[in-house]
Amino acid sequence: MSSRPAPAPVVDPEAILARARLTFDIEAEAVSGLKNRVGPSFVEAVRKILEVRGRVVVMGMGKSGHVGRKIAATLASTGTPAMFVHPAEASHGDLGMIKAVDLVLAISNSGEVDELTVILPVVKRQGVPLIAMTGRTESTLARHADIVIDAGVSKEACPLNLAPTASTTAQMAMGDALAVALLDARGFGSEDFARSHPGGALGRKLLTHVSDVMRSGDDVPRVAPDASISELMRAMSNKGFGAAAVVEPDGRASGIFTDGDLRRLIEAGADLRSPKAVDVMHRNPRTIRVDALAVEAAELMEQCGITRLFVIDGEGVVVGAINTNDLMRAKVI
Incomplete structure (x- = not known):
């Protein structure tokens, strides 16, 4: 007996546009809400990163991991040496990449991701400073951290309130804020940026004689x-x-x-x-x-x-x- 294909979903243009606009509103509100939560801990995080003689090691699982890779890349291109280390790989040897002169920036909205929390005691025993970027300031990740940056959101843009959407947007924005604050504190200028981007248009303009x-x-x-x-x-x-x-x-x-x-x-x-x-x-x-x-x-x-x-x-x-x-x-x- 052959099964009939499921009917195609009904496309309601107004409903689609309404959902898109609501997503923008929710995510804009999530980012805007961060302004009221950055304070002394954010300043301390910038100060701590400026003191680091090694690299900022960014870690995160799932969607937070994707955000973490972008944050590491942004830090590296704006004057702060950084790299991304996957927490699951860290448990199987990649922890050796982290040295005592480094600093770990761990990202997790829940702060309870097993692959991340299991390696936190090891990181702490190495004497590596730990900054947590999380949506739950009482989580396991937050309790282990030296500095906690609150990147929490009231709700996700996902109608089920499950898929990381507004939370990852907030993490991305907080990472950009860190990178830009560090850039400014270092006096990182356009010529420094060009040296990090020799193949880009700015690099060609500022480095080509x-x-x-x-x-x-x-x-x-x-x-x-x-x-x-x-x-x-x-x-x-x-x-x-x-x-x-x-x-x-x-x-x-x-x-x-x-x-x-x-x-x-x-x-x-x-x-x-x-x-x-x-x-x-x-x-x-x-x-x-x-x-x-x-x-x-x-x-x-x-x-x-x-x-x-x-x-x-x-x-x-x-x-x-x-x-x-x-x-x-x-x-x-």
Whole structure:
């Protein structure tokens, strides 16, 4: 006898939207409620973490474990060395990863998770400071902790009040608050953040210098002041830069000539046989120092409405060239 498939649930758009909006309200209320509960224990937790010579070891089971991994990653990327250790694995050898110079941040809404509570006495015997982030300040986890951070919520967004929803949102927000407070206390700045995120957009902007992306050596189009127009054209064409620097014998740039300048001369019917580079160049060209950030080159180009710059050293000698295509390839713009 074949069984018939169960009928598809009836979709009520209004009910779905109402549940979504109620979820937002409940979780927003959970996060907002944390403001009234952070106090001396939160300050003490920040102070204790700042004193740690090792790492913050974050632990948690289930959904709290997923939150814990995110908190550890956020701490590590904002100046606080941290890692996540799974409590179940800790009972089978990973406790050896925790040293006396470390600090444990244990996360559990109930504070009674067996895999976590069973290892707490061992952590305490090692003399490792323990911070608990829990929704129950009288739980087993809280009793073992040196510092308790209250991340409790009045109810979950789950209509059964069972699935961790508002509680995990509150844990996430409390973890972010810890990370940001620590970041601020350490004086952790944008350059520090960039060093932790070299592959990100901010990292590229704050760590990439003009010297990293510029053309140099024979790739820099340059001519002497007495060069002919044909020599200027060959320099621009061979180097594919769309411009050439007019360089004095000491290596300093006295002018620039671009493909746009050439086009305008042709449109004006100018005689291109007799002029020298010094006669047609634009004097005092825009330049940028070789040790400047690449993003500064991009900003200067945008401000001046140009697409290329010649690069100079501390003595004003032309050592390179850079254009918007070079900056785009480096993902600076």
